[in-house]
Amino acid sequence: MATTLTSGAGTARAPRLNRKVLVAGLAIALPLLAVLVANLGRDPHSVRSPLVGRPAPPFRLVPVGGGAPVALASLRGKPVVINFWATWCVPCFQEHAALVASARTLTGVQFLGIVYEDDEARTGEFLRERGTSYPSLMDKDGRTAIAYGVFGVPETFFIDPQGRIVEKYVGALDRDAILSLLSLARGGGR
Amino acid sequence: MTLAACALSALLALARTAATSPLSTESRPAAEPRGQPPSGKLLDQRTDEIGALLRCPVCQGLSVADSPSTMARNMKAEVREKLAAGYDQEQILADFERSYGEFVRLEPPMRGVNWLVWFGPAGMLLAGGAVVVWALRRPPRPGEEKAAPAPRRDPDPPSRDTVPADPRLAAAVRRVRMLAYGWPDGTSPKERS
Numbered sequence: 001m002a003t004t005l006t007s008g009a010g011t012a013r014a015p016r017l018n019r020k021v022l023v024a025g026l027a028i029a030l031p032l033l034a035v036l037v038a039n040l041g042r043d044p045h046s047v048r049s050p051l052v053g054r055p056a057p058p059f060r061l062v063p064v065g066g067g068a069p070v071a072l073a074s075l076r077g078k079p080v081v082i083n084f085w086a087t088w089c090v091p092c093f094q095e096h097a098a099l100v101a102s103a104r105t106l107t108g109v110q111f112l113g114i115v116y117e118d119d120e121a122r123t124g125e126f127l128r129e130r131g132t133s134y135p136s137l138m139d140k141d142g143r144t145a146i147a148y149g150v151f152g153v154p155e156t157f158f159i160d161p162q163g164r165i166v167e168k169y170v171g172a173l174d175r176d177a178i179l180s181l182l183s184l185a186r187g188g189g190r
Numbered sequence: 191m192t193l194a195a196c197a198l199s200a201l202l203a204l205a206r207t208a209a210t211s212p213l214s215t216e217s218r219p220a221a222e223p224r225g226q227p228p229s230g231k232l233l234d235q236r237t238d239e240i241g242a243l244l245r246c247p248v249c250q251g252l253s254v255a256d257s258p259s260t261m262a263r264n265m266k267a268e269v270r271e272k273l274a275a276g277y278d279q280e281q282i283l284a285d286f287e288r289s290y291g292e293f294v295r296l297e298p299p300m301r302g303v304n305w306l307v308w309f310g311p312a313g314m315l316l317a318g319g320a321v322v323v324w325a326l327r328r329p330p331r332p333g334e335e336k337a338a339p340a341p342r343r344d345p346d347p348p349s350r351d352t353v354p355a356d357p358r359l360a361a362a363v364r365r366v367r368m369l370a371y372g373w374p375d376g377t378s379p380k381e382r383s
Contacts, residue, residue, distance in 0.1 A: 050290070057289070141267065145261070145264075147289055149290040149291070150247075151290075
C-alpha cells in the first residue's frame with residue numbers, strides 16, 4: 001500500500017555506505033552489546049557480598065527466651081555457621097531440619113541462628129514445636145543483619161576458625177550444601 | 191570545673207560509648223568520628239539526607255529515607271546514632287558499603303568506572319554536538335554535489351474534493367477519506383452533488 005502512495009517523481013540515489021560512520025557506530029555499539037551479552041545470564045538481585053574473605057562482623061546477642069548473651073568473638077578456633085532466619089519465611093522452614101540435624105551430628109562446629117525481623121514469643125514457640133540443637137539469637141534492632149549485609153532470609157554465613165567469612169549462601173540449605181560449605185570453612189576445598 | 195560540669199561531661203562520655211558500641215554489634219565503624227555531631231532538628235535533617243543516599247536492601251529502588259520497611263527503619267536508626275556519635279556522611283556511607291557493597295549507595299561514588307556513569311552521557315552529548323557542528327561547517331569536498339534545493343511546494347495543492355488521475359492512487363485516497371471523514375465510498379459531498 002505504501003509504495004502506491006509515494007510520488008514517482010525523482011528516485012533518490014541509494015546513499016553510499018560511509019566507512020567512517022560505520023566504524024564509529026560499531027565502536028560505540030559493540031562494547032554495549034558485549035556488556036549486554038556478558039550479563040544476560042546474571043541475576044540482577046544477586047550482589048556478591050563484599051564480606052566474603054573478610055573478618056565476620058562481631059556481635060553479642062541474647063538467645064531466644066533469654067539467657068547469657070553469645071558473642072562471636074568467644075567462638076574463635078572453630079568454624080561457625082550463622083543462619084539468619086525467621087518463622088514467617090518458608091525456605092527457612094524447609095532448611096530447619098537439615099540445620100538441626102547437621103548441628104546435632106557434626107562435631108567441632110558451632111551453629112547459630114539469628115532471628116531476622118520476627119517476634120521473640122513466636123520464634124520460641126516455633127523452636128519448641130520443631131526442635132532445635134543450637135542457639136537462636138534475637139537481633140532486636142536489626143543491627144547484626146545490617147552489619148552482615150543481609151538482604152532477606154534465609155542467608156547463611158560460613159566462618160572459618162580464624163573468624164573470617166568464607167562463604168555466604170542465599171536460600172534454603174540442604175545437608176549436602178552444609179557439608180560442602182563447611183569443608184570450605186574448615187580450610188579444605190569444596 | 192564545677193561538680194555539675196564534671197558530672198555532665200562524664201554522662202556525655204558514657205552516652206557516646208553506649209552509642210558507638212551497642213550490645214548488638216561492637217566495633218562498627220572502625221575509624222574515629224571526624225564530623226561535628228548535630229543535634230535536634232539538624233540531626234533529623236541530616237539523618238534524612240543520608241537516608242536518601244542509601245538504598246533500602248529489601249525494597250525495589252527505594253531509598254532508606256523513603257521506605258517504610260523495618261530494615262529501612264533500622265538502617266535509619268543506625269545512621270542517626272552514628273551522626274549523633276560524630277561520624278560524618280562519608281564515614282557512615284562507607285560503613286554500610288562494607289556490609290552491602292557499592293550497591294547500597296544510590297549515588298555511585300565518583301571513582302573508577304563510575305566516572306563513566308557520571309560524565310558519560312554529557313560527554314557523548316558534547317561529542318555528538320561536535321560532530322554535527324563539524325558536519326555542518328565543513329566545506330563540500332571536490333566532486334561532491336551541492337545538496338539539491340528542497341522541492342518547492344506545489345503552488346496549487348489538490349483540494350479535498352479532487353481525486354488523482356491514477357486509479358490505484360485514487361482508490362487509496364478514497365479509502366483514506368472513508369476512514370478520516372466517514373464519507374461513504376470515500377466520495378466527497380461535493381462530488382456526490
